[in-house]
Amino acid sequence: AQTVTQSQPEMSVQEAETVTLSCTYDTSESDYYLFWYKQPPSRQMILVIRQEAYKQQNATENRFSVNFQKAAKSFSLKISDSQLGDAAMYFCAYRSALSGTYKYIFGTGTRLKVLA
Amino acid sequence: ETGVTQTPRHLVMGMTNKKSLKCEQHLGHNAMYWYKQSAKKPLELMFVYNFKEQTENNSVPSRFSPECPNSSHLFLHLHTLQPEDSALYLCASSQVGGVGGTEAFFGQGTRLTVV
Numbered sequence: 001a002q003t004v005t006q007s008q009p010e011m012s013v014q015e016a017e018t019v020t021l022s023c024t025y026d027t028s029e030s031d032y033y034l035f036w037y038k039q040p041p042s043r044q045m046i047l048v049i050r051q052e053a054y055k056q057q058n059a060t061e062n063r064f065s066v067n068f069q070k071a072a073k074s075f076s077l078k079i080s081d082s083q084l085g086d087a088a089m090y091f092c093a094y095r096s097a098l099s100g101t102y103k104y105i106f107g108t109g110t111r112l113k114v115l116a
Numbered sequence: 117e118t119g120v121t122q123t124p125r126h127l128v129m130g131m132t133n134k135k136s137l138k139c140e141q142h143l144g145h146n147a148m149y150w151y152k153q154s155a156k157k158p159l160e161l162m163f164v165y166n167f168k169e170q171t172e173n174n175s176v177p178s179r180f181s182p183e184c185p186n187s188s189h190l191f192l193h194l195h196t197l198q199p200e201d202s203a204l205y206l207c208a209s210s211q212v213g214g215v216g217g218t219e220a221f222f223g224q225g226t227r228l229t230v231v
């Protein structure tokens with residue numbers, strides 16, 4: 001079975017600085033999708049960024065980028081120029097690309113605090 | 117109304133009550149999910165429906181009963197719950213197969229307290 005591990009329960013970053021959140025996963029599959037979700041106090045999970053395992057190029061979305069290391073099964077999220085609105089819980093998630101597989105597997109989350 | 121909508125936002129119920137959580141998605145997706153989110157634990161997948169057919173039941177106790185009458189609506193019927201069932205219940209939807217993204221879209225959740 002696949003697992004997702006986030007080893008940092010909490011992280012802090014100064015406003016305008018850069019922070020990296022870690023995520024590792026375990027799978028025997030070669031094709032899958034990885035995601036980072038943000039959950040602010042409003043509770044709604046919002047997609048931050050996604051990565052297809054078959055793509056070697058790291059995904060980027062404005063201030064958010066990932067470092068995807070397939071062999072190491074590592075998928076870290078880098079937030080540049082941190083803003084107060086980035087404060088939230090961040091969840092790493094995995095989904096198999098196998099046909100007929102629909103479930104998303106989540107890590108325990110990292111709480112990000114942004115200091116003014 | 118767009119996205120995934122869950123009602124109610126908050127629910128307090130006694131252990132002998134029967135209540136239902138409702139989820140509606142307006143995204144044209146073909147898969148819907150119930151997740152349980154408890155403090156300091158990973159999101160726990162409870163049920164998955166694809167085209168109204170249940171494809172996953174993660175050993176969920178029978179006091180939780182899902183219902184998916186069509187691909188846009190998902191219910192979670194609750195009866196004789198325990199205090200440890202208190203949690204945030206999240207509904208999500210996604211498009212599996214065909215054209216479209218691979219991510220799940222979530223509702224704002226129902227905060228359930230069992231007293």
